[in-house]
Amino acid sequence: MTERDAEGQALDLRLIRVMRNMASALFGSLERDIDSYGLSAETFQILELLYNKGPHPIQKISDKFSIPSGSITYVVDKLEKKGYVERLPIPGDRRKTNVTLTGEGRSYFDNIFPKHAQTISDNLSFATDEEKLELIAVLKKIGYGISDRQGKGNENENRSDPLS
Amino acid sequence: MTERDAEGQALDLRLIRVMRNMASALFGSLERDIDSYGLSAETFQILELLYNKGPHPIQKISDKFSIPSGSITYVVDKLEKKGYVERLPIPGDRRKTNVTLTGEGRSYFDNIFPKHAQTISDNLSFATDEEKLELIAVLKKIGYGISDRQGKGNENENRSDPLS
DNA sequence: TTAGGATATTAATTCGTCAAGATACAAAAA
C-alpha cells in the first residue's frame, strides 16, 4: 500500500480520532437506549432482522453478525427464554434450525422500534439533511473499500443491499 | 425532542446503518492490526496516551476510557506483566498510583505505532483529503452534540482538546 | 458405503465487571 506523507498521515490520525469519539458517543447512547428495553445491541439487531426479513437459519444469523458458532446458541437461548423467538426445524435439512419471531416478539418490537428510531433521530439531529447525504456517500465509499479489499472470498455477496 | 417526519426518519435509519457497517469494517480492520501486535484496542490506546502525554494516575485512565474501576486493575496488570508499563507511587497522595511506560514499552510502541498509523491510512485511502476534512467537521458536530446533551455534569471539561 | 463437510450444541475456559473491602485523605465537629 502506498505510504502517505507526514501531513496526510496527520490528517488521517485526526479523522480516526474524531470517528472514534463520535462512534463512542453515538453508539454508546443508542446502546443505553436499547438496554432500557432489556436487550443488547446484538439481540436488538437480530430481532430487527427477523422482523423485517422473516425467519432465518441460525447459521445465517451467526454469519451476518459475525457471531461465533458457539456463541449464537447462547444468544438465541436468551431470546427464546424471553419468549421473543422460537426455534423451528427446517423441513428438508434436519441439521438446520430456523429462528422465527413469536407473536410476543413481534408485538414487543412493534412497541420499541419507533421509540428507538426516535432516539436515533435525536442523536443525529445535529447534522443537516444535506450533511447526512454527504456522510452516507463518503462513509459508504470507505466501508466498501475496506470490505472489498478484505473479502477476497466473498465477491458473490449481496451487492444490491450494500454493506448490509 | 422534536419528532421527525417519515422521510427524515428514513434518512436517519439509512445513515445509522451505513455508519454501523463502516465502523464495523474500519474498527474491525484496525483491531485485527492491533491484535497482531499482541494488544487490544483498549491497551493500545492506553499505551498511546502514556507515550504522548506521560504518566497518568490509574483513575485518570479509568475515567478517560470509561473503564470501570474494578476492570482497570486487571487491564494495567496485563500491561505490567508484559513489561510495557509499571506502577509508581505518587508522592503526596498515597492513595494514587501512577502508570508509566517502561523503556521496553516505549521502544515497543516506537516500533508498532508507525505500522499502525500506516494501516489507518490504508483504510482511509478511499476518501479524498477534502472529504476527510468534511467528515471531521460533521462528525465532530454530531459527537459534540450528543456528548454535551448527556454530560450535564461535565461542563468544565477540556474543550481545547475536544472529545478527546 | 464411506469420506468429508455442514450445522448446531455442550463443556471448559477465559474475560471483564460488580460489589465489597482496605487504605488514605480532607473537611467539619468536638
Add this chain to the structure above:
DNA sequence: TTTTTGTATCTTGACGAATTAATATCCTAA
C-alpha cells in the same frame, strides 16, 4: 488539637457473559 464523618482511590474475590474446542448429528458426493 483530635476525632469523626465523608469521600477518593485502588484492589480483591465472586460472578456472569461470551468464546473456544470438542462433540453429536446430519447431509452430499465420490
